[in-house]
Amino acid sequence: MADSDDKLPKYRRIADALKDAVNSGQYAAGDRLPGENDLMETYGVARMTARQALGVLQSEGIAEARKGAGVFVRDFRPLRRRGIQRLAEAQWGSGRSIWAADIDNRELEVDQVDVSVAVAPERIADTLGLEPGDSVCVRQRRFVLDGKPVLLSTSYLPAALVAGTRIMQEDTGPGGTYARLAEIDAKPAHFREELRSRMPTADETAALQLAAGTPVILICRTAFAQDHRPVEVNEMTLDAASYVLEYDFDA
Amino acid sequence: MADSDDKLPKYRRIADALKDAVNSGQYAAGDRLPGENDLMETYGVARMTARQALGVLQSEGIAEARKGAGVFVRDFRPLRRRGIQRLAEAQWGSGRSIWAADIDNRELEVDQVDVSVAVAPERIADTLGLEPGDSVCVRQRRFVLDGKPVLLSTSYLPAALVAGTRIMQEDTGPGGTYARLAEIDAKPAHFREELRSRMPTADETAALQLAAGTPVILICRTAFAQDHRPVEVNEMTLDAASYVLEYDFDA
DNA sequence: TAGTGGTCTAGACCACAGC
DNA sequence: CTGTGGTCTAGACCACTAC
Known part of the structure; x- marks a missing residue:
């Protein structure tokens, strides 16, 4: 009416x-x-x-x-991503993956992994406090839920910091990258997440198999060690229709 | 090429x-x-x-x-919204508006205000722990940056809680709603923000004067008092092209 | 094979912006 | 006024899906 x-x-x-x-x-x-x-x-x-x-x-x-x-x-049943609890040390400190905190009785799997070393892009070098031309370890992954890709993740770490560690391998072991960083005196103590949303590029549409009319959410997370030194930058691209993000905090 | x-x-x-x-x-x-x-x-x-x-x-x-x-x-110069610092008690406790934390030397103004009392929508009653049919104070505002609307905000508070306070008026006074809640023994101590993104409805497109191809970000914030009682639900609709959201937290 | 959406053409009239 | 984008028609061929 x-x-x-x-x-x-x-x-x-x-x-x-x-x-x-x-x-x-x-x-x-x-x-x-x-x-x-x-x-x-x-x-x-x-x-x-x-x-x-x-x-x-x-x-x-x-x-x-x-x-x-x-x-x-279209169907719409988003996954709940708890921005803060999932990165609590209790998660990865106990050997669990931080991705385990995302699943609501549904399967979130890694679909594609690629680990390489490359010259740091300028914005990454800036954030990590590196010199232009310095190398970074680049870890790219795609996550799939119920057979549909929902998340692209590209993680950058200073190559000088993580050389020779299991972080350079595809399987980083129990607790993942953050547990390994803790073992080399670079334990993440503080995080900053920056969020944006926009319509996807053609590449993103293909990689996430997005339907028309679906935005992406971009999350850029920087992890800092106890001494405030940045140790990782993780750029994520999320299918906006697949996610609800939650942040819990005190006044 | x-x-x-x-x-x-x-x-x-x-x-x-x-x-x-x-x-x-x-x-x-x-x-x-x-x-x-x-x-x-x-x-x-x-x-x-x-x-x-x-x-x-x-x-x-x-x-x-x-x-x-x-x-x-199109131009793209987003506003940085610091999700956690802006809600620190030091902000509103000192009589400043939480919106002041958003501006980067640019003017964010309230454009439209409407305060009313109505029966709580079901999802709001659920979140606030009210009975079906209970009344809520509804505060609707639109925020404008450089002449362009960027944010719609609808805040719901239990009518029984805020009756007779300045929260029922258009101007809530120094420190805003949260400072007033503190004065009636309902000081917000904890917040939860839930974020989604999707393409706007026709109404949202009109209210925010959105260009085609611009998603909206939906934020649903619940404020809890010290005793874990929910005291406010705030549903916000943001022009995604106008905002970068930032969350800072410890491991 | 029949029906579907995806792409494309060659026209048309309109409202609105800028000169 | 001229040119712009917004809407609309009446056709066409194609690739793909489901039966």
Whole structure:
């Protein structure tokens, strides 16, 4: 109701009607919506107009087109990421992975791993307090939930610091990178996370298999040792539809 | 270079060429990009195809169309919001607004204020531990930076708790709502912020004057008193292009 | 094979911006 | 006023999906 369509373009009215139908429960998550041909007939519009209406729902993240099959209502069951508890020393200090703190009885797996050494990009060198041209250990990973990629992570550590440690290997051992840093007198004591959100690039869309209308959340985390020296920068790219981020803190 | 266009659709190639030109600095923020007519001529394509190419840049938040004028490269200078320091008691305890912690020598102003009493929505009643049908004080505000709205905030407090206090007025006085809560034995001691990101609804697009291709960040903050009783829920909607969120914490 | 969405063309009229 | 983007039509061919 309240279809106060003064002079809304046709495609907006059709889109609004579809959205109302979805919100009213007429179509549930996973259901197929009326296709281009259906809309052309129902509303007496041209193909491009029906298409544009369906495009609105896709760009708002409400629906998802599957080639040759139809347009479907998207599901939305995000993972809860506890920003602070997950990095408490009790997590990795006890040999558990910090990623274990993310799962709500669902499986979060590492899908792709790549470890290499390279010259530090300028912004990383700045943050880590390195000289231009210094090398860093680069650890790239992709995380998959229920078969769908949800997170890309690229971690940078000063090569001079971590040379010869298990951090240079694909499997960093119990407690992960942070437990290993603790063993070489570089135990993380303080973290800073910076968050942004924007629409994905084509590369990100491919790597995370993102539906149209899904933003990404960028997290840049810097880990500092007790002496305030930065020891790691971790740049993450999250499928925004797959995550809720939580931060708990005192006044 | 590296235009490895195997079988990319025309509009994607045109879009990629434009993106390269933007990234290489050929077009700076605020510059006008080649219009539909220019692209039709340059690439020998139909109007809808040129249009689709420009649509890619807009939906990725790179460019912004202005009716009757052209398509322009968007500017991007986000505001830094320090999630934890800004809520430290030292902020509001000293009579300063928590919003003062957001500005980087730029003006953040309240644009619209509305204070009312209403029945608590179900999710709010749940979070605040109220019975269904209980009333809440609802404080709605819009914040503007450099003339552009960047943040919508709706704060809910139990009506029984704040009745008769300055929290029910538009101007809550020095230190704001939290300072007033402290005066009635409900001083916030702990906070939880939950973050999501998604594409905006039509209402949000209008209220925040969002360009196409701009996501919103949703923050739901719950404030707890010393005795762990929830005293406020604040739902915020941020223009994602206007904000960087920062959280600092110890291991 | 029939139907779906993805891409593309070649036109059209409109509202709005800037000169 | 001219040019811009916004909307819309009526066709077309393709690749893919499901049956």
